[in-house]
Structure formats: structure tokens, C-alpha cells
Amino acid sequence: MKLFDCHTHLFEYPRDEITEILDRAQDSGVAGAILAGTTIETSRKAIELANLDTRLFAGVGIHPMDIEKQPSDENIDEIRHMLDDPRVVAISEVGLDGMEGAPSQDLQECVLRMHIQLGHETGLPIIYHARFAYPWILDVLREEKAGALGGAAHYFQGDLDTAYKCIDMGFYISLARPLLRIKELQEVTRKIPLDAIVLETDCYPQPFKKKRENWTEPRHVLEVAEAVAELKGLELNQIIEQAGDNLIKMLGQRSTEVTRLLGE
Ligand SMILES: [Zn+2]
Known part of the structure; x- marks a missing residue:
């Protein structure tokens, strides 16, 4: 079993770097990545790239910070159409x-409700962003029965109670990498079950980092x-196996x- 990055914005990198980035990932045992779109335009880009490299898959959606106005019926149809692409594995x-x-x-x-409804039409899981948005988002997810679709609380940094509420739903x-430095998140990780964890980087270009x-x-x-592995006192291999199984379960039909x- 290999590792996998379930949330990235690799389409933001220069296109000629993407192959090297994926090769470096493979050298570290990371077999592939999901590219999460943030607008209709970048969702389209994510799908395009996912169709060029077998290691890439796409997520489609409009990021809350990128919402400019109420999506038109035409916009919604376009999103619906994109979700049909077999390389799309999540909203x-x-x-x-x-x-x-x-x-x-x-x-x-x-x-968000519009996206969840599209999830119900397609059966695709919802990988969601929540910044300063708990417990608000849990109410919306519950009202829209998003738990039936499943998915992930992306870049999770909440407390233990919030983690359990997400898992229970x-x-x-x-x-992601904040786990390496945030003590509270390390405590949460120690306590939540391993079969509730998936892994990601949320990577995008970081020109503010000199090297x-x-x-x-x-x-x-x-x-x-x-x-x-260290926090749970387990072997790395056990984490790789379980995270892989979790990812497969989360993605379901696609x-x-x-x-x-992951098995190659
Ligand atoms: Zn992201």
C-alpha cells in the first residue's frame, strides 16, 4: 500500500513542474493526489490535469472565499457536467x-447547500473547508444530510469534541503538516481512531519561502x-495501510x- 495526498492545489504550480513534483512524491511513497478546484475555472483546470497524468484526480467546487455571487443555473449545470468526468472523485x-x-x-x-445537493445527485463525497466555521458548518451538513455522502474535514485543526462530531456524522x-507543530492537534490525533484519518498537504506554491x-x-x-505513527505508537506501515483503506472507503464508487x- 502507498500513501496518497487527498487535497492539493497542484494546478497552481507551473505546469512543467508537476511531473517532477509527482515523481518526488512517488520517491517518498506517495502515489498520487487529488487536485481540489476552488472556482469553476480552476475545477476545469484540475480535471484537465487529472486527465493528463494517471497519478492525479480532481475535486470540483467553489471555495467559500472565492464566491463572488450566487451561482447561476448555467454555473450549476456546468459544475454538474464536470462532476460526470471519471477523474473527478470528490466535491x-x-x-x-x-x-x-x-x-x-x-x-x-x-x-455549500448547492454543492451538497449535487453530491446527492452524484454520490460523490464532500471534502470541506471550515475556518472559524465550527459548529456552524456541522448544522448545515446535518440539515443537508451530507453525512450520507461522507468525505473529509480538510486541514483539520479543531478540538477533540469537534473531531468526534465530524466522525460521528x-x-x-x-x-496535514500543522500536525507537526500544533500540540493540541497532536493530542486530538492521539485520541481519535486511526480508521477516521486521511492525509493531505493542501499544497500550493509558496514563493514567500525562499528555498x-x-x-x-x-x-x-x-x-x-x-x-x-509516532503519536499513536504504531508502525508507519500500519498508518499507510489504514489511511489507504480509509481513502478508498471515502471515495466509494469512484x-x-x-x-x-495505491496497490501498485
Ligand atoms: Zn485547499
């Missing part, structure tokens, strides 16, 4: 953001997996290609 990145300056709460909620806790080798890439999923890749 992502969607969610709620409570940060100052974010779009209005009503608009964000409406767009049917979502995986998706851990290129310090930019986060899918290869860093290995570090996150090692941290989980997991076939990912399963193949």
Missing part, C-alpha cells in the same frame, strides 16, 4: 469560512504519516483507479 473545495472579509454567511451557506479527519525545497508538496504526506494506484 472539493467547498465549505464555510468565518474569517473577517469572507463573503456573507447566507451566500456561503447557499453555495460520517466524515474523515484530514490531517524552493521548503515548499510543501505531496511528498510531505510521508512526514504527516510518520507523525501519526475509488477504482485510486485503489489500483
